[in-house]
Amino acid sequence: MISHYLLIFYRTFLKNKSTFFINLLGLSSGLICVFLISLWVNDELSIDKFHEQKDNLYQVMRSIPLDLEGISTGEITPTLLGETIVREIPEVDKAVTATPNEAMTFTYEDNSFNTQGKWTTPDFFNVFSYDLIEGYKDEVLSDKSSVVISSKLARILFNSTDVLGKTVEIKDRGDFVVSGVFQKVDKSSDDFDFLLPIKVLTDKFPSFSDWGNNYPRTYLILNNTNNIEGFNDKITSLIRSKSESQQEASLTAIPYVDKYLHGKFENGVQVGGRIEYVRLFSIVAILILIIACINFMNLSTAKAMRRMKEVGIKKAVGSGRSPLIIQYFFEAILMTLISVVIAIVITYFILPVFNQIADKDLSLDFGPYFMFYLLLVVFITGLLAGSYPALYLSSFSPANVLKGNIKGSLGEVFARKGLVIFQYGISIILITSVLVIYKQIGYVQNKNLGYNRDGLIYFNAEGNVRKHLETYLADVKNIPGVKNASSMYYDFFFYPRTNELEWEGKLPDSKIDFSVLVVNTNFIEMLDMKMKSGRSFTRDHNSDVSRIIFNEKAIDAMNLKDPIGKTIKFRGKEKQIVGVVQNFHFESLYKDITPLFFLLTPENNANSIMVKIDVENQKNIIANLQDHFKEFNPGFPFNYKFVDDEYQSKYASEQRVSVLSQYFAGLAIIISCLGLFGLAAFTAERRLKEIGIRKALGSSNFNIFYLLSIEFIKILVVAIIIATPISYIITKKWLENFSYRIDLEPTYFILAGLLSLFIALFTVGLQITKVARVDPVDCLRDE
Incomplete structure (x- = not known):
């Protein structure tokens, strides 16, 4: 029987090659x-699923209520939280505290490499399932002088992974002994190349262990996950009992494997993230x-x-x-x-x-x-x-x-036309979505952010650059093509937030979170930010370290009138307001502008250098910057980034979605055109004798073309009518993710409809034109 079916299949193929x-x-x-x-x-879906204890692995999220943002949820927690939870709450078997990734420069003999890693507690490898090639997971982070490195970093520095006991220099941090080598995992959402004992930080900076200081992340292995809500109540009560500054904080344990796909929070509730894509x-x-x-x-x-x-x-x-x-x-x-x-x-x-x-x-x-x-x-x-x-x-x-x-029955006709309406409706929705996504991505990439990011590069302040900061900045400004240079204590895209401000007229229950940018002189001028009132920082005023500059959003949130010259308190110290800068976007356009203030760094105190260069000759300028950096700061690699590239990376997912959507929409259109070709072929097959009679009675090719094409125009118009409101709902929902977005203009939907109509008619026209030119004798010879 199968051989019979195969024979029929082959013969059908020979008779209908084009259809096949x-x-x-x-x-x-x-x-x-x-x-x-x-x-x-x-x-x-497989990201972070490699951890052996994934079903019991949780991360603690901290939420606080704010006046302007509702409930704000983030990963930062107190340093002491993990070890305290293990000690005081029986549902927890193990806990790990780990900082965000930090860039450091490793040196061994003549090899230097700048990479990312974190400070963490000794149980890291008992909680996370990264395979240790060398070392024992219970011991590798027990000594303050130890460092665990990735196999990638080991090969770069030593050309081998058999490196236990070897000493590496971490620039500005000291010498550390390699106690372990771990294998990097492609399916991990956390990319790092080294781990250092967090006790080094807590010993050097005692305030790091203060319960009011929120910086690292906390991860837990639970032995009982049946009542997570009750567990969340326990850890919330615990943190509130430890510090007066944590009375408004709420803690929530979420499955670690869910964070990658479900990392978006609104008002303290997980609402999605990459899972939507x-x-x-x-x-x-x-x-x-x-x-x-x-x-x-x-x-x-x-x-x-x-x-x-x-x-x-x-x-x-x-x-x-x-x-x-x-x-x-x-x-x-x-x-x-x-x-x-x-x-x-x-x-x-x-x-x-x-x-x-x-x-x-x-x-x-x-x-x-x-x-x-x-x-x-x-x-x-x-x-x-x-x-x-x-x-x-x-x-x-x-x-x-x-x-x-x-x-053909009426039901059959409606079924076939309904299928074509469905498939072309999907194509129209995809075309509209691609247009809207393309426009929105273009909008966020080109929107005036309130500062000029063209030609801005930044890199770490290490070694002699940090020790002799003002001298280095003065030298850099003399390099041809360099327009300006300044520095920051933090990274431009990673800085702390605080609510530790007091001002006259502040309401007792006011909860405003301020972003803090600690900068050097020339920083505001270098970024072409506009002052709404007052002045910027200058070293000519020796007391400017006790001055403060706010953005407009902060002044409005504090409800301050005529703020210049007024005094506020930050962490108990008085700061005089000397300027108000116009609002600018320093975060992604997913978020609204938040209250912010600038502080002036003490001299020779910075983590990041920022340089503005002439974009017309940037290759030669960067080469000169690199040569000067190596001469001024021997032993340190010159690893720079463009601010514009970092800004664009905030929308990397959207850009990928935009490109992929264009390909998939194009594919859907092509396949839909094949569907219309099929319907045109079916219609022509059914009406071939009618066409022959009409031509025998004098109908022109144009009359035949119009007669057959009007049916398809009706189908496509119905598809456009049905697809347009659906397209509007889908694109409107997607745009709601952005605080700053384009308006949904009728142009997008009209253009999508016309484009799909044109493509469809072109496809159908090819088939109908062929049929309209048929000789009536060929149609009627069997009658």
């Missing part, structure tokens, strides 16, 4: 999309596959006229409906299997390009799981694609078929 290849192209394209998105989704692309993959299957249905049904006699004769000689259904499902599954093979081959070759766009390292793994997935795809797609043709063709009455009395 169009079907093959449509299904293969849809399956390529499914494979690529499946690989991406699977990779996203996972869901989005999963839906896109399913819809594109459905569109491809619809094409298969339409094209198969369009050619049904040529197989009617085959069905009629088989039924007349005794064949039942079931064998016919099996035959057509077999053909559909076989076509799907061929499409899958083609899709796998093409996916293999385009995967490197997709990895570059998606910033992934995906690969095809032909293991048992993947083979099962392929068979499932073949079976489901084959059933989905072949269901309508199988049920439709097998339903023909042999008497009607052999007499030529087959007429």
